[in-house]
Structures are given as C-alpha cells and as structure tokens.
Amino acid sequence: MSSALATQIGQLARRSVLRTFRQPASIVPALVFPLMLLAVNTAGLRSATRLPGFPADSYLDFALGFAFMQGALFTTSNAGTDLARDIETGFLNRLSLTPLRGASLLTGHLAGAVSMGLIQSLVYLGVGLAVGVRLESGPLGAVVLIVLAVLIAIGFGALGAALALRTGTGEAIQASFPLFFALLFLSSMNMPRNLMDIGWFRTVATYNPVSYLIEGLRSLIIVGWDVQALALGFGIAAAIAALGLAASAVALRRRLARA
C-alpha cells in the first residue's frame, strides 16, 4: 500500500471512529437493545431447554450468539446513516474534488463499523461471561468469536454503505432496517432448525444466511470447535462482506461520476 493511500485511509478511519463514538444515541441502543432482548428471551424461553434434543443446558448459552448478530444489524444502520449524512451534507461531493481514492473512502468509512463491532463483541462476551456463560471452545474460542463477529459487522456495515451510496438518503437506510430485522427473526435465532415443527419456517431458516452466521457464533459457545458450522459462518460472513464492498464500490463510482 502506498503511503498516500495509507494516509487517506488513516484520516478517514480516524474521522469515522471519532464520529461513531461521539454519537451516544447510536452507541447506546446498539449495546443495550441486544442485551435487553437477550435477557428477556433467555428468561422467557428458558423452558425450551427441556425439549428433547435441545443442544444446550442453558438457554443463555444458546442465545448469546444472537446478541452479536443483532449488534451487526445496528452496525448496518449506523454505517449507512453516517455515510448518507455525508452525501446529504455535500461532504462526499467535496471529497470527490480531492485526489482521494474510492478504496480509501470505503476502507476508512468501515473503520467506524469495525470499531463498533469490536466494542459490541467485547461487551456482549464480557456480559455473557459475567452472568455464567461458559465457552466450550475455551479462550481461543473467544478470540475466534470476536473475529467472526467483527467480520459480520464489516459485512453488514458494507451493505449499509452500499445502500447509502446507492440511495443517498438516511431515510432509505432506516427504511431498510425492517428487511434486516426480518432476516434476523426468520432465522434459527431462537430455536435450532432441527427442532422447528413448522416445515415452511424451517425451510426459510435453512435458506436464510443469517441462520449460519448465528450458528457459527453459537457453535463456539455451546459445541466447541465445530468445523462445519465455523466454515459456513466465516464463509457466509466473508461472502456478505465481499458482496457489500463490491456493491459499495460500484455505487461509489457512479456517485462520484455524477458529482
């Protein structure tokens, strides 16, 4: 990487990280809501562990992976909204008059999503361990869990950026929230797929990539080192990130050409 590119990325990453952490209204819900829903679901669905074949003795262990996924959902919204604001205020147009490269803009912008994903992961994992979650994969599993969670945050952050660059409005990003929310709720977030009684729902959850992201995260907590679940989790997260970055690059090129 040339020093000019590194400087550009560094400056934009610094701005992105600072802007993320200067908005308590973005950070607090992203940290609190997943934990709140985790607490409510864990308490309400504790009796599910009495179902024959349920894969964990504690519903909290089973459900913790969902918090990481919901956190990633907030990353989509935050990353997209921040970039949309740059478009709405004309900041992106001003940047387009500089020698800044598109790759720098995207990489720098995603630094905020990465830092937010990292903080979220550490908080969720810390809270989980504090209330009695035991990672079957051990300390190394915790590291892998955080890496996977950050990769998922990058993927969803890139999708948010692509939407922002394509539409140019914060409202469109907010309007897309229900779509991502539906992906989350129509997955195996609350119940293992083999214990879903309703056939069509099991089919939807099986075709929903979010199921595999959650199952990858969950496997490190309740199974240990499940190579298949991890391969699917990392593979799908990487594919979402690649897709999001490619879509962002195309949308950025079109937007800069218009500017």
Place this chain on the structure above:
Amino acid sequence: MSGRFRSVALAVAWRNLHNYFTSPSLVLPGLFFPLLFFTAFAGGLSSISRVPGFDYPSGYTAFQYVFVLLQSAAFGGVFTGFSIARDFESGFARRLLLAAPRRTALIAGYGLAALGRWAFTASVTTVVALSAGMDVGGSGVDLFGLFLLALLLNVAAMLWAAGIAMRFRTIQAGPVMQVPVFISLFLAPVYVPLPLLQGWIHAVATFNPMTYLLTGGRGLLAGDPVYVGLAFGLAAAMAAGFSVWAVRGLRSAERAG
C-alpha cells in the same frame, strides 16, 4: 357529545387516517412488525408447545396470535403519538389548538384515528392467523371480549403516547413513548404461560398488568376465560389514568403556545 366536539374529533381523525392510508411508509411498518412477530414466534417457536406443562388448549399459533393482537393494539396507539409529535413539529398542531373550539376533541380525534389504524392491522393479522390454521375455541362473545380488550389497550397506549407527544412536542420523544410499552409487553409471558416462567421474569411478570391482559385474552380466544374481570379492570384503569395524563399534556401544550 356536542356537535362542535364531534366535528373537531372527526376532522382530526379523518385527516390522520387519510395521511396514514396514503403513506406506505406509515402503513407498512404498522403491518410489518406484528406480522413478523407472528411469523417468527408462531412459526419458529411452535415446538415450545411440547414443553412439559404447556397446557394452552388452542395451540401455539393461537397463543402467539393474542400476543401479536395486543402488541399491534399497543403500538397502533404509540404510532399515533408519533403523528401527534410530527404535527407539533410542523406547526400544524398549534394551528389546530387555535382553531378548535373544544381542544379535548383533538385527543378524541387522534384516538379515533388510532382505532382506525389498529382496526386495519388487526384485520390483516387475524386473516393471516386464520389462514395459518389458528384454532379458535372461544364463542362469538368471547371473541368480542378479546377485541374489546385489545381496543381498550389501543386507547390506553394512544393516550399515554399523546401525553408524551404534547409535553415534548417533538418526534425525538419517540423512544420515550415506545420503549416503556415495548418493555412492558416483553416482560409479560410472551413465549410460555406464566407458570412456566422461572426466576426474575416470573416475579416481574406476576406484577406486570400486561400479563393479565395477555392471559385474559388467551383465555377468551380458547373459550376458557381466566382473569377476564381483572384484565378488563386493568385495561380500563390504564385508559382512565392515561386520559388524565393526556389532558394534562394538552394543557402543557396550550401553555407553551
């Protein structure tokens, strides 16, 4: 009700309903979330009905339908509070305050709008639930009771949100309207009946009024009424209490000018 009161209330309700039904960005979220919750809970969690001790006779689809019906009623009221806040932000509500001979009619008008909005959501949700094979054990009177209970909750939630909207007069107060309703709904027996809850959530749910609305509503749908008097008493008390809260909010808005 005087003619002037009625004409103001109907005009406010008509305008709000017209705005609602001509704006997909308002209609779709109002429909989307109840349907999503119904699909995710009734579809994804149906095996919960096999947990030992789960004894709801009409099955898990009906069990979750009542939650979604009450949730849509509560949020239908809250979303009308958002409309009130938006009217204050745009300055329209101040013009309404100047023009209305009976200002409490404004609250009544927003209340009618909340009912109209929820009636639409409830109809769609009910059709979807019946299409999904929901088993209805209750008689016509029981079902009337269930919808009346949900209607009271809709009114109570609208009055709660109206009180907030008229005090803060900004859409930024949205979370203040929404979060307490969301929390009280999810701290009730959403997934399993109260006796199957354990630990802190059992203690909280026992003292949560929403628990008795939910249990009462589920009893009515199954044709096995329980806590019906308590459920209606709590819903009516909430509606009465929040009507005072909303009228005081209106006075606060009047003082602010």
